[in-house]
Amino acid sequence: xxxxxxxxxxxxxGTLNRVTESPALRIxxxxxxxxPPLRAVLAALPDAxxxxxxxxxxxxxxxxxxxxxxxxxxxxxxxxxxxxEGIRAIPTGLDHGTVTAxxxxxxxxITTLRRDLETDGRRARVGFTDDxxxxxxxxxxxxxxxxxxxxxxxxxxxxxxxxxxxxxVRFVGNPASRIAEDxxxxxxxxxxxxxxxxxxPDSEAIAAIRAGIPGISVLSAERVWSELKRILAAxxxxxxxxxxxxxxxxEVIMPGGADPAALARLIEAGAPADPLLRLAAxxxxxxxxxxxxxxxxxxxRDQLLAWVDGPPPDPSWDDAALRRALANTPKETLLARTWxxxxxSAAWSELRNRLIQVPTPVFPLGxxxxxxxxxxxxxxxxxxIRQVREWWMQGGCSADASACREELRRRVDCLHRCAAxxxxxxxxxxxxxxxL
Numbered sequence: 181x182x183x184x185x186x187x188x189x190x191x192x193x194g195t196l197n198r199v200t201e202s203p204a205l206r207i208x209x210x211x212x213x214x215x216p217p218l219r220a221v222l223a224a225l226p227d228a229x230x231x232x233x234x235x236x237x238x239x240x241x242x243x244x245x246x247x248x249x250x251x252x253x254x255x256x257x258x259x260x261x262x263x264x265e266g267i268r269a270i271p272t273g274l275d276h277g278t279v280t281a282x283x284x285x286x287x288x289x290i291t292t293l294r295r296d297l298e299t300d301g302r303r304a305r306v307g308f309t310d311d312x313x314x315x316x317x318x319x320x321x322x323x324x325x326x327x328x329x330x331x332x333x334x335x336x337x338x339x340x341x342x343x344x345x346x347x348x349v350r351f352v353g354n355p356a357s358r359i360a361e362d363x364x365x366x367x368x369x370x371x372x373x374x375x376x377x378x379x380x381p382d383s384e385a386i387a388a389i390r391a392g393i394p395g396i397s398v399l400s401a402e403r404v405w406s407e408l409k410r411i412l413a414a415x416x417x418x419x420x421x422x423x424x425x426x427x428x429x430x431e432v433i434m435p436g437g438a439d440p441a442a443l444a445r446l447i448e449a450g451a452p453a454d455p456l457l458r459l460a461a462x463x464x465x466x467x468x469x470x471x472x473x474x475x476x477x478x479x480x481r482d483q484l485l486a487w488v489d490g491p492p493p494d495p496s497w498d499d500a501a502l503r504r505a506l507a508n509t510p511k512e513t514l515l516a517r518t519w520x521x522x523x524x525s526a527a528w529s530e531l532r533n534r535l536i537q538v539p540t541p542v543f544p545l546g547x548x549x550x551x552x553x554x555x556x557x558x559x560x561x562x563x564x565i566r567q568v569r570e571w572w573m574q575g576g577c578s579a580d581a582s583a584c585r586e587e588l589r590r591r592v593d594c595l596h597r598c599a600a601x602x603x604x605x606x607x608x609x610x611x612x613x614x615x616l
Contacts, residue, residue, distance in 0.1 A: 436465010
């Protein structure tokens with residue numbers, strides 16, 4: 181990732197022109213343009229500009245992760261131009277005008293300028309154009325509709341620079357039309373609202389979102405979760421989620437209900453900005469039903485259920501109790517439970533620090549250790565391992581491998597003696613005490 185000039189410096193450099201085909205602003209070319217792989221791609225496509233998030237975040241003084249390009253050239257022309265320069269060209273989405281240039285171990289997505297021919301609320305059928313303004317007009321928000329030439333010229337057809345300065349998220353053109361083209365834009369509004377908006381939300385956007393909420397039902401669960409996850413990952417999503425709750429958006433996407441106040445408490449306590457942890461705090465309904473509704477991955481589902489369903493450690497526990505808990509439950513799960521069921525007080529903070537510092541104990545024996553003592557393979561091997569592990573747990577998981585083997589040997593010897601005498605086995609004193 182690359183860091184650039186401050187937001188204030190970027191947005192104040194040069195004279196802001198009226199919204200025309202001429203550059204709206206000129207800035208010093210950002211430092212990432214000096215990257216050799218990107219320079220090679222731009223040299224192969226001299227009419228290309230940077231578009232989307234990399235332009236927005238450059239002007240906002242934020243780190244830039246992905247660099248996307250647009251060009252008036254048709255996809256087949258882009259492929260040929262890259263190949264002529266020895267750059268690997270991958271036809272990732274030719275129907276939508278997208279080619280990926282692989283250079284220097286990185287991928288740059290290059291899309292031909294487009295116009296929408298047909299939309300159905302989920303996807304668009306597009307045609308190609310050589311008109312930068314027409315391409316910008318099909319984008320969702322003004323702050324995402326700007327483009328940047330390699331010489332530092334910023335093109336802005338819909339007032340994105342002014343909106344970025346003002347901390348305002350505004351749809352390009354008519355909000356209702358933008359939403360009807362793809363109802364995911366309702367959720368995308370809140371994602372950008374959480375990151376960029378300052379002050380009151382745009383009233384026209386809110387009216388269009390309120391009217392468009394039923395359209396969310398046509399979206400796939402995967403797209404909804406992908407966007408909700410990004411909202412939850414924002415540094416401070418409280419304002420966005422409160423607004424989503426007030427408008428009824430959360431009611432549609434989170435069966436069983438949501439509690440933004442609970443999420444606010446989690447954030448205020450200083451919990452990590454983990455989207456799944458925040459989802460666990462936000463939901464009020466059955467976590468399994470929510471996991472099914474959002475089609476979480478198997479790993480996400482298991483994690484959510486484990487975090488929500490089990491008891492947390494207690495601040496009063498000593499290190500032995502923490503080791504016993506860690507022997508049965510992953511540290512990440514225990515920490516998550518302390519955030520969801522605890523708070524940000526000193527006692528809970530100290531507990532979390534101790535959890536992090538206490539090594540996770542690992543029971544040192546396995547079935548082979550039992551067989552090595554003359555016990556034939558079978559159910560008794562598992563029984564003995566479980567008994568010795570319980571003894572190890574009762575002792576605070578502090579016994580080492582040697583001590584555990586000695587305890588196992590005592591138990592095996594007891595079994596052998598009892599078998600030889602034809603009497604029921606009687607556990608050694610240490611074993612009986614472990615079962616009390």
